[in-house]
Amino acid sequence: GEHGEHGEEGEEEEHEFMFTNSDVQVAWMLLGSVSFVMGLLYLVNWRDDDIRRYTWKIISTTISIFLAVLLFQGFNEVLMLVVAGFGEKTIALFQILHCTVYIVVLQFTIAFVSGAICEDAVNLDEEVWVINDALREDNGEAVPPAMLNRIRRLEKRRSAYEDEDGLEIPVIKVKKELDSRTLTMQCSARLLAHMAGFACINSGGTMQNLSIFRHRPLLTLVPLFITQIFIMAVFSCFGFLRRWLIEARKSKAGGMGRRAVMYDEEVFEAENDISALSSSFLLVQVFRFALTGVL
Structure with missing residues (x-):
């Protein structure tokens, strides 16, 4: 009986998994990445317009810098080969x-x-009506010509119209x-x-x-x-x-x-x-x- 108990303890010790420093570092990296993305989603949907604007500006600048680095390094490697x-x-x-x-x-x-x-x-000063709904995939696109007669208050800069499905679409007049x-x-x-x-x-x-x-x-x-x-x-x-x-x-x-x-x-x-x-x-x-x- 004692021999059997010792055998089971030995098997448990053999199957015990030890985390290395690399495992811990990768785990922290994954947790940090997920937290960072969640933070960005929170900021780009903040109720304050300035917070949303500057968040998108920082994101755009960061993407531009990293894209520029990668493109330059790629072209430079080709040049160095030549x-x-x-x-x-x-x-x-x-x-x-x-x-x-x-x-x-x-x-x-x-x-x-x-x-x-x-x-x-x-x-360049021609003003046209465009979709003004950030949640729509056609946000910023010109209102279809067939829908122009459905826009209410054409004399205003901001208005709305109803599409074929009866949904109210906010629009704005801009120099597109x-x-x-x-x-x-x-x-x-x-x-x-x-x-x-x-x-x-x-x-x-x-x-x-x-x-x-x-x-x-x-x-x-x-x-x-x-x-x-x-x-x-x-x-x-x-x-x-x-x-x-x-x-x-x-x-x-x-x-x-x-x-x-x-x-x-x-x-x-x-x-x-x-x-x-x-x-x-x-x-x-x-x-x-x-x-x-x-x-």
Whole structure:
């Protein structure tokens, strides 16, 4: 009998599961992730408009930054495979050209989206009725022409109409074309500005690790100035082209001058982001090298 009891205790000890540190860390990660998502859902449905607006703004910025990092790293890996056989100075040159490509793409993308180029006259001030219900999948879309005659109080900016099923759909009158272009410009400019900023950081960091700079902290400031002077020169060239475009389109009908101004303002903000992001990161690397000896 005693032998049988000892045998059962031995089997229980053998089957006892021990959690490793990795198991505990993964468990905390899962709990934290679920709690984080639940917190976001709570904030985006908060009763205060400002809380909801800034929550969505933070989410959008975070997604933009991580997407820009992943896209840049992917393109940069391809570039490094192409220039693998070149010297370190040539690779540094390719990196600064890589940054220039993003700046050029940024300029032409925003110019095209804004309608400053490749587009004729457009009425940006035209107001149309759109769906104003955040819980609907067609929120923000124009009200179907067949439903326009069902809208109550057409003289107001906010109203509602009944669809075929008798459901009341809230609507609002907005400048849809202008709002759509503004949103697309902001999205494109932010993503491309982050990609250009990371490319500028990478080019400056590559130069800081060149044999002529990496021996003294003070010398690592030189790549910072080189990259900033270079991108400022590129910005100045495109700034001249934008001012010329504004003057050329100013007297034309169809809002061409206005679209050129929209393009200029959006790109100017993006250029500031590129310069601030890259210069601050490279300057921190200089301080780290001076304090720790690690570049």
